[in-house]
Amino acid sequence: MSPSGTTPTGTAVAAAPAAARIVYRRPATLSDVSTHYCPGCGHGIIHRLLAEVLDELGLAGRTIAVAPVGCAVFAYDYLRLDFVEAPHGRAPAVATGIRRVRPDAFVLAYQGDGDLAAIGTAEIVHAASRGEAITDIFVNNGIYGMTGGQMAPTTLLGQRTTSTPTGRDARLAGYPLPITEMLALLPGVAYAARGSIADPGRIGKTKAMIRRACEVQAEGRGFAIVEVLSTCPVGWGMTPREAATYLADVVPATYPTGVILDRGKTASAARADR
């Protein structure tokens, strides 16, 4: 609207108000409470995307979800779903047990990068290798947030954390682990993608990835994982705005976003998605 308030739209509104139309609302699966997450943290956005997708696909009522150890253990306070807590890193094994005895359930695991890519590497690799029909949302913020900002296997080279105070040095602490690409090598994996919550455009693409990862399970194709690059301003020692900029400009050099594998599509179509 122009400052004068005389644009056609403004005039029309003043002359004959259109009936109010809700274009954006809280998904039914997202609880109407404030989260405990820090300002600028990505978990809230990712919870919302998940809630939107589960509601759109009508899956929430038959979902059994597994909460990780880490900041997102409280996902069950925000997502109105049946939940079980897993020990640190064991969510894919817990989800496997659910999967096998509840063939009609939609089985969801939500894990952080310390949980999935460090202590739980055996469980994620073998759940994926067995091709368990599980959808795993893997939130990668490159750090252990809950314990105070220590190095994760996904921490970028040179990135400062409380356990790499002079920056991650490959000679001492190895390299960032590209575990989603590693999992995409396994025949049991039906879908693998990496999204980001750096800006609205990437958030929209990430939602499409989560939706596809849920559809893949519903189609019985196998294991599906969406890695979501996210922020931890407190752990990174940044303001929320700085963290968003870092996520948009720095992180993708190590972790490119896009669909890595979609066995439901042709190989060429999957490549075109990238």
Added chain:
Amino acid sequence: MTVGVASHPHLAAPAERVLMKGNEAIGEAAIQAGCDAYFGYPITPQAELLEWMARRMPELGRTFIQAESELAAINMALGASAAGARVLVSSSSPGMSLMAEAMSYMAGSEVPVLLVNVMRGGPGLGSIGPAQGDYFQATKGHGHGDYRVPVLAPASIAEAISLVADGFELAERYRTPVILLADGILGQAMEPVDGRFRTLPPRSDDWSLSGADGRAPRVVRSLHLRPEDLEAHNEHLQAKFREIADHEVRWVGEQLDDAELAIVAYGTAARVARTAIARAREVGLRVGLVRPVSLWPFPSAALERLAPNVRGFLVVELSAGQLVEDVRLAVEGRAPVFFHGRTGGMVPSPGEVLDALRRAYSLTAARSPDDALPDEADPVGLIEAAEWRRFLAGCRHVDRSDGSET
């Protein structure tokens, strides 16, 4: 493998006596009791149990997974049981150590499971021979935090079969993990069983996860970050443990009416003790047997009642002395508690136990520490004259080397 036995899937019907290997009998008992899912990992001496389930569960349309580790197996069990299934997991000692983490989570979030430990020699990789060195781990240990789990110890394959169904019932009634504590001999031996397996009604509850359609979401959790909340949760758990301790003690007494000495032993050690007691009675020694079947809750009251009526107790174990601590706690100095044990996969012979009984008789006949046999006279070396000295000294601790009190 005892082929042909449970390849007839109608063992629930009365059958003639059949010969079954312990590991396979435990697996079949779980199947007949209505086990929905089994998760395991190969380890000697329980591998036949995993193999039995690998064959039987799929043919019944039930869940079997050979997991990538014991860690994964027990966490699969956590998920399956949280989703309402009746779940069996089995392993042997080193694998049980790996399951310790999830045991704590399952106790904390009150998720039932029946866990079979076919014990082998330890510590570390130890040996694949039979042992009872995991008594502490089973009754007081595994994971972190304040919790207990019921531990059932069979002394025969037939008893193992009945304790499998009992174990599922306990697990589901009290929402708790339950351990069936066997050893390499019970797992590997074959014994005649009568082929009658108990079948339980399907599991039902009002807390497990099925999807929140049409009801409020359910959360199975052990995290309670507010101290007030966690303390309240712990009080709830402790009340449950007291209820189990009040109602679920199991033990068997044999030939105790006229006994001057009582052997306390469970599992395979109790079998050896039984033979030794028969020989002792042939030579006029009046010996009876107290056989704990529930190792937790422990039959403390029974031992406390018995203590004034016997000259002493002899604890026999396939360990360096673990059960003996609970016996001493129960007896509280009312009678001397001697110990004889072997480790490493070695099993005490009935002759050894008879020698230990003779020595216990000799010690308890002595009026003072000086009259007691010197340690060198102990043919096995594991019965402590020091225990008798302690008892005579009125439970004051007496140093072994110079007799001075400490």
